[in-house]
Amino acid sequence: MITFDRVSVRYADADSSTLDQVSLQLPEGDLCLVIGATGSGKSTLLGAINGLVPHFTGGTLGGRVVVDGWDTALHRPRDMAEVVGYVGQDPLRGFVTDTVEDEIAYGMEQLGIDPVAMRKRVEETLDLLGIADLRRRPLTELSGGQQQRVAIASVLAAQPRVLVLDEPTSALDPTAAQDVLSAIATLVHEVGLTVVLAEHRLERVMQAADSMIWLPGDGSAVHGNPREVLAAASITPPLAALARAVGWTEVPLSVREARRRALAEGLLPTPPTPPVAETAPIVLRATDVEVRFGDVTAVRGVDLELRAGSVKALMGRNGAGKSSLLWALQGALTCAGHIEIDGIDPRGLGAAKARRLVTLVPQTAADLLYLATVGAECDQADRESDAPAGTTAGLLAELGIQLPPDRDPRDLSEGQRLALVLAIQLAAGPRVLLLDEPTRGLDYRSKAELHCIVDRLAARGMAVLISTHDVEFAALASRGTLLMADGELIAEGRTADLLTSSPAYAPQMSKVFAPIPVLTPDDVARGLR
Amino acid sequence: MATEGTTTLTTLHPWAWWCWAIGIGIAVSGTTNPLLLALIATAMVVVVMLRRSSAPWARSVKAYLLLSLFVIGMRVFFQVAIGSGSGDTVLFTLPEILLPHWAAGIRLGGAVTAEGLVRTLYDALRLAVMLLCIGAANALANPRRALRSVPAALYEASVAVVVALSVAPQLIESAQRVRRARRLRGESAKGLGVLSTVAMPVLSDAIERSISLAAGMESRGFARTRGLPIRGALPLMLASVLLSVLGLFLLLSSSWWLLASSLLVTGLLGTAWGFHRAGRALRVTAHRPDSWGWRETLVAASGVGAAVLVLGLGWLDPSGGALHPSTDPLQWPDLTIAMLVVTALTLAPLLPTRARPLQTVPSVRHDTRVRSLRPQVAPELASR
Numbered sequence: 001m002i003t004f005d006r007v008s009v010r011y012a013d014a015d016s017s018t019l020d021q022v023s024l025q026l027p028e029g030d031l032c033l034v035i036g037a038t039g040s041g042k043s044t045l046l047g048a049i050n051g052l053v054p055h056f057t058g059g060t061l062g063g064r065v066v067v068d069g070w071d072t073a074l075h076r077p078r079d080m081a082e083v084v085g086y087v088g089q090d091p092l093r094g095f096v097t098d099t100v101e102d103e104i105a106y107g108m109e110q111l112g113i114d115p116v117a118m119r120k121r122v123e124e125t126l127d128l129l130g131i132a133d134l135r136r137r138p139l140t141e142l143s144g145g146q147q148q149r150v151a152i153a154s155v156l157a158a159q160p161r162v163l164v165l166d167e168p169t170s171a172l173d174p175t176a177a178q179d180v181l182s183a184i185a186t187l188v189h190e191v192g193l194t195v196v197l198a199e200h201r202l203e204r205v206m207q208a209a210d211s212m213i214w215l216p217g218d219g220s221a222v223h224g225n226p227r228e229v230l231a232a233a234s235i236t237p238p239l240a241a242l243a244r245a246v247g248w249t250e251v252p253l254s255v256r257e258a259r260r261r262a263l264a265e266g267l268l269p270t271p272p273t274p275p276v277a278e279t280a281p282i283v284l285r286a287t288d289v290e291v292r293f294g295d296v297t298a299v300r301g302v303d304l305e306l307r308a309g310s311v312k313a314l315m316g317r318n319g320a321g322k323s324s325l326l327w328a329l330q331g332a333l334t335c336a337g338h339i340e341i342d343g344i345d346p347r348g349l350g351a352a353k354a355r356r357l358v359t360l361v362p363q364t365a366a367d368l369l370y371l372a373t374v375g376a377e378c379d380q381a382d383r384e385s386d387a388p389a390g391t392t393a394g395l396l397a398e399l400g401i402q403l404p405p406d407r408d409p410r411d412l413s414e415g416q417r418l419a420l421v422l423a424i425q426l427a428a429g430p431r432v433l434l435l436d437e438p439t440r441g442l443d444y445r446s447k448a449e450l451h452c453i454v455d456r457l458a459a460r461g462m463a464v465l466i467s468t469h470d471v472e473f474a475a476l477a478s479r480g481t482l483l484m485a486d487g488e489l490i491a492e493g494r495t496a497d498l499l500t501s502s503p504a505y506a507p508q509m510s511k512v513f514a515p516i517p518v519l520t521p522d523d524v525a526r527g528l529r
Numbered sequence: 530m531a532t533e534g535t536t537t538l539t540t541l542h543p544w545a546w547w548c549w550a551i552g553i554g555i556a557v558s559g560t561t562n563p564l565l566l567a568l569i570a571t572a573m574v575v576v577v578m579l580r581r582s583s584a585p586w587a588r589s590v591k592a593y594l595l596l597s598l599f600v601i602g603m604r605v606f607f608q609v610a611i612g613s614g615s616g617d618t619v620l621f622t623l624p625e626i627l628l629p630h631w632a633a634g635i636r637l638g639g640a641v642t643a644e645g646l647v648r649t650l651y652d653a654l655r656l657a658v659m660l661l662c663i664g665a666a667n668a669l670a671n672p673r674r675a676l677r678s679v680p681a682a683l684y685e686a687s688v689a690v691v692v693a694l695s696v697a698p699q700l701i702e703s704a705q706r707v708r709r710a711r712r713l714r715g716e717s718a719k720g721l722g723v724l725s726t727v728a729m730p731v732l733s734d735a736i737e738r739s740i741s742l743a744a745g746m747e748s749r750g751f752a753r754t755r756g757l758p759i760r761g762a763l764p765l766m767l768a769s770v771l772l773s774v775l776g777l778f779l780l781l782s783s784s785w786w787l788l789a790s791s792l793l794v795t796g797l798l799g800t801a802w803g804f805h806r807a808g809r810a811l812r813v814t815a816h817r818p819d820s821w822g823w824r825e826t827l828v829a830a831s832g833v834g835a836a837v838l839v840l841g842l843g844w845l846d847p848s849g850g851a852l853h854p855s856t857d858p859l860q861w862p863d864l865t866i867a868m869l870v871v872t873a874l875t876l877a878p879l880l881p882t883r884a885r886p887l888q889t890v891p892s893v894r895h896d897t898r899v900r901s902l903r904p905q906v907a908p909e910l911a912s913r
Binding site (some may be wrong): 055056078080081094096102105108110158327329351352358360368369381384385410428 | 673691692706707709711712713714715725726727729730733737738741743744745746747748749750751752753802812814815816817818833903
């Protein structure tokens with residue numbers, strides 16, 4: 001269906017080719033997963049399938065990409081639209097119209113399809129993705145999972161044979177991500193589409209994959225059976241890490257597979273010893289916090305305590321009030337209730353003083369950056385925090401991230417940008433650090449680095465609260481977990497107890513070895529020793 | 530859902546609303562009678578309140594009301610401060626600032642007369658109600674749908690406007706987000722500095738948004754049914770437009786009405802033909818094209834009727850009369866039967882249309898107001 005014949009892609013200002021002599025063939029009806037670290041060329045590979053690379057993005061293409069007999073060198077992406085449906089990273093940004101039905105019809109209008117046939121196809125597509133009841137809703141009022149399904153529907157309506165998806169679940173909570181993935185699975189199994197999908201978080205997707213393409217980052221591509229590709233790849237989802245820890249040559253793709261094998265081999269890791277009760281002093285104490293937007297209550301009656309040196313995860317659905325709570329705790333959002341950090345209320349202090357008590361790294365960390373170079377940002381941060389010159393640059397080095405001072409912050413990778421913002425915020429010397437969804441867009445290595453950074457900060461006595469959808473990261477980085485639903489704090493406790501008790505939030509290791517409470521591959525490795 | 534399905538039946542063709550609103554606007558331009566203006570404005574607001582949808586653009590009517598009040602306020606203020614004191618009924622006298630003789634004709638302060646004030650008020654009211662007409666059309670007709678019904682030759686231009694319409698609120702949203710994020714860094718920049726620190730991320734965000742939108746449109750086949758431009762269509766259209774402008778000018782300013790009207794007709798025909806030729810190159814189809822039925826005709830006719838009625842009255846009685854009540858000497862404005870008919874015509878669209886059922890948003894979490902306040906819905910910058 002899709003043939004890459006010695007394909008090379010090189011962008012004008014790049015030192016080396018992003019893709020170098022890549023040859024591979026994807027048969028019809030495959031679900032192929034593209035994996036690789038940030039910047040390894042996943043988006044380039046996906047864009048090459050419908051000709052966006054190089055027609056739209058620029059750069060030079062060597063070799064041939066042929067999809068269903070169409071050569072992308074000879075056809076523009078707009079002509080490929082009826083063969084390849086392409087869904088970009090952020091669906092909201094690609095929407096052209098304002099309601100669900102119009103958006104789905106848009107592609108067909110452009111192809112000049114007869115209105116009667118179009119009406120029928122719109123209905124079929126709405127049903128196929130289970131969004132018929134959303135048909136007249138404005139696109140901006142949909143949740144992330146619904147938007148993603150509408151985006152998929154809008155390219156499907158033109159009836160392409162291939163569907164290309166760039167990180168469809170990276171911004172979604174676990175349940176919404178599951179919705180989208182099951183919709184994709186239906187398309188593969190019931191409709192017979194060929195699907196190519198790039199993803200950072202492989203836990204949930206990899207079991208559905210028929211084949212896998214690993215981009216090591218040097219321009220080459222490894223294509224093959226997911227079990228073998230994962231065993232070799234530097235990308236380590238929890239099951240691959242487990243396979244490595246216990247010495248399996250083939251990586252199990254699903255929890256079921258891993259569990260059967262672990263049972264057959266009689267693997268019984270000893271659970272990690274539960275940590276002793278925390279005795280460190282309480283740094284942040286909030287009681288009865290309530291955030292209202294007009295007549296909508298986003299956070300209601302939340303009581304919260306953070307101890308020095310503790311790391312807590314804040315979990316819950318999209319829109320459960322996690323971000324609002326974090327912004328309120330920082331004092332940047334008007335809220336009712338009582339908040340004190342070392343006995344001082346950050347809300348009465350003003351922005352410049354509040355950030356010396358408690359600092360927040362927002363979800364779009366890049367919003368904090370506005371200067372032309374990393375060095376200028378660091379100097380500016382020193383001045384803002386009245387810190388001696390070089391403090392921020394020093395912090396950055398301490399976080400273990402080496403950034404040349406003359407780099408433009410917008411050219412950094414997601415992980416590097418996060419580290420820079422973190423260093424800027426830490427220059428103020430706060431007691432409490434709040435991280436809003438920091439793992440979004442991070443690959444496994446950057447996540448491991450972030451975990452080390454958080455650990456180091458906690459060891460220095462800082463209290464850290466991380467809101468996240470990523471259960472594996474929460475299991476790795478936090479000791480305590482708070483669960484929010486509909487603006488209320490519904491559960492609080494040790495991460496090990498809280499996560500393992502719910503199927504949606506249980507990390508994969510705890511499912512593999514249930515009822516033994518192990519959370520991460522490291523726990524397993526240690527328990528088996 | 531059944532209840533949502535019925536909403537399309539009550540959706541009128543957007544140009545019907547525009548036709549109605551423009552008609553009323555023309556009628557308004559032909560009168561300064563405050564009673565009539567007040568009646569039309571009230572009728573307009575009633576129609577908007579009863580027939581608007583829950584969509585974002587429908588909330589714009591409040592902004593237009595405020596703008597109208599602002600216009601009235603400004604006009605009255607300037608009349609009081611630097612008005613010329615015509616009339617004899619002095620209401621009060623402001624301290625007058627004497628200007629040098631080269632500024633003769635301009636007066637700061639001085640006597641404020643009832644006649645001058647009332648005349649300004651009438652004039653300002655007329656402008657305000659005309660603004661309200663535009664606001665009403667905006668609130669009742671989806672601007673995007675209105676643009677979908679333009680001639681095919683203007684398709685590209687309409688797409689550009691649609692994209693601009695969707696980018697504007699997103700820009701405001703990202704400006705708010707960045708502004709709030711800046712507080713986390715302690716708001717070290719002051720004054721104009723703030724502007725530059727906010728502008729940088731907002732602009733780079735806007736550019737990346739536009740690029741992703743363009744990529745989305747490209748990969749969904751935008752512009753692929755465009756044929757080659759037809760040779761000679763553009764010069765022909767330009768010539769036709771010039772002819773019609775010349776014809777219109779002659780018609781209004783000279784007595785050669787035969788020549789003028791033939792020029793005008795030729796020009797209009799040429800333009801229409803040019804549009805038709807240019808439009809044939811485009812083979813985009815429309816999903817649920819807006820249809821024009823008897824309801825649309827009625828709504829549009831009520832606007833046209835009001836315009837014809839007021840302009841006709843003005844033509845029959847050029848001396849002013851009821852449509853332009855005298856302000857010097859001051860007179861209580863009259864209300865005639867014809868004016869009540871104009872008001873009734875303004876209210877007429879209530880008859881052929883029905884109120885839309887209230888659409889409920891299942892979860893308040895996805896309400897647009899909350900979304901703009903919450904930072905978490907902001908999409909991340911595209912990673913590369």
